Structures are given as structure tokens and as C-alpha cells.
Amino acid sequence: MSAALSATLCFRSREGDLVKDAEWLGVPLDTLRAAVPWRTFRWSKGQKHYSGTYWSATQCDHVIYESRLELARLLFADFDTSVLGIIAQPFLLAVTLDGAARRHVPDFLLLTTTGPVIVDVKPAHRVTATRVAVTFAWTRQVVESRGWRYEVWSEPPTSRLENIRLLAGYRRPWLFDQHLTNALMSEPFDGVSLTDVISRQSRWPEQSVKATVLHLLWKQHFATDLDHPLSRGHLLWTPT
Secondary structure (H helix, E strand, C coil): CCHHHHCEEEEEECCCCEEEEEEHHHCCHHHHHCEECCCCCCCCCCCCCCCEEEEECCCCEEEEECCHHHHHHHHHHHHCCCEEEEEECCCEEEEEECCEEEEECCCEEEEECCEEEEEEECCHHHHCCHHHHHHHHHHHHHHHCCCCEEEEECCCCHHHHHHHHHHHCCCCHHHCCHHHHHHHHCCCCCCEEHHHHHHHCCCCCHHHHHHHHHHHHHHCCCECCCCCCCCCCCEEECCC
């Protein structure tokens, strides 16, 4: 039997309601937008993963994560301008496959400009483990039965992650002088280095200009090469 045909899901609403065994193909996306994390944090002495909450500029709210790798995926999602919403642990998915009951809680539901994306985060060395591979295979089948995308995400390039992590420190728009922000946004900086951008704004303190440029890089009003460690020599350009 196809996994999609037997799939059901359970989820929790913001009002505290627990919805059980709903048909996977019958639950509207708008209902899942309002889901809250299926699990609560699990703490134990000596645990090897790090749980926490991340304030998402996309959500204007906190989103939970259960490992440093999940936090990395959150950073990438928050930086991605095509992502309109991020829901952590959106539901418990259940299927009957080859006569056996199987259950899985995906890590994230991303609402994007090109449709919903279900994301599972797993270290690369564990993706091919038999139990993990089987779970991801039937999860992909179920997710794609709705025309949604499914993604298994592992460790990203180190330099890109560290650059996005740095820019995330400048993601809160209310911390920046709007007059300075407008001044920077009104000037063409294609091919201009970060050092030269800072030197052109002598009306404001250097550190304020630098911080605002990094905020605009986070907002992607400007772009630069994020595949190498960010430096004052990096050139800026306007994304197309």
C-alpha cells in the first residue's frame, strides 16, 4: 500500500486543542499554519544535543530547535527571502507500511513563495542509516502526494553558515537609525567595498554605518559573496 493512502497526522493548535488522526490529504494548509510544536523540550543529564529558541525575523516570534544543526537550518530559512513562515515540529505523521505502524515528526514546515516545504534535519553521516533512510523515504512519498516539497538538510558550507550567523545578529530592524538606513538604501553601491561604503557616510559613527550595512545585507537589499569569510574588502551589489 502507498504510504500516502494510509497517512494521518496529529497536531496541536495555538488554542491548546489536540487534533488526532486527521487524514493527511484532508487537513488544510491554513490549519497547519497555526500549529504549535508537537513536542516540548526534552532535557536530560549528559544529552548530546542543544535545544533552544531562536527569535525569527520572518515569524516576528520565537521558533524552537532541538540541535545546533536545526538552529543552522533556522538561520538559513530566516535569511531566505522566499520563506514567508516557519513552523517547527508542525505535526506527527503516521502511516501503515507493509503492515507496520510508522510515525515521524518532521523538523520544520516552511511556507514559501513557491509552496510548502517539509524539512528534516540530519547530520550527513546519519542520513544513510537504514532506519533513517526508510523513515525519510516514506515521509517524502507522503509529503509529495500533496504536491509539497520535501527536503533532507545536512551540514551547510562552513563559511556560508558563519556569515549568515553573523548577519543574523543584525536582523532586528528597530535597532537601526531609519535616517541612516534610508541614506544607505538610496545610494548605488554596486562594486563598492564595505570599507568604501563606510567611509562615504561620514555623518554617522563608523560602527553605526557598519552595523546598518550588515543589517541591509541580512535584509538582502545588498548582496555580497557569502561563500568566503566576510571582510571589509567584500564588494557589495544590488540583487537582481
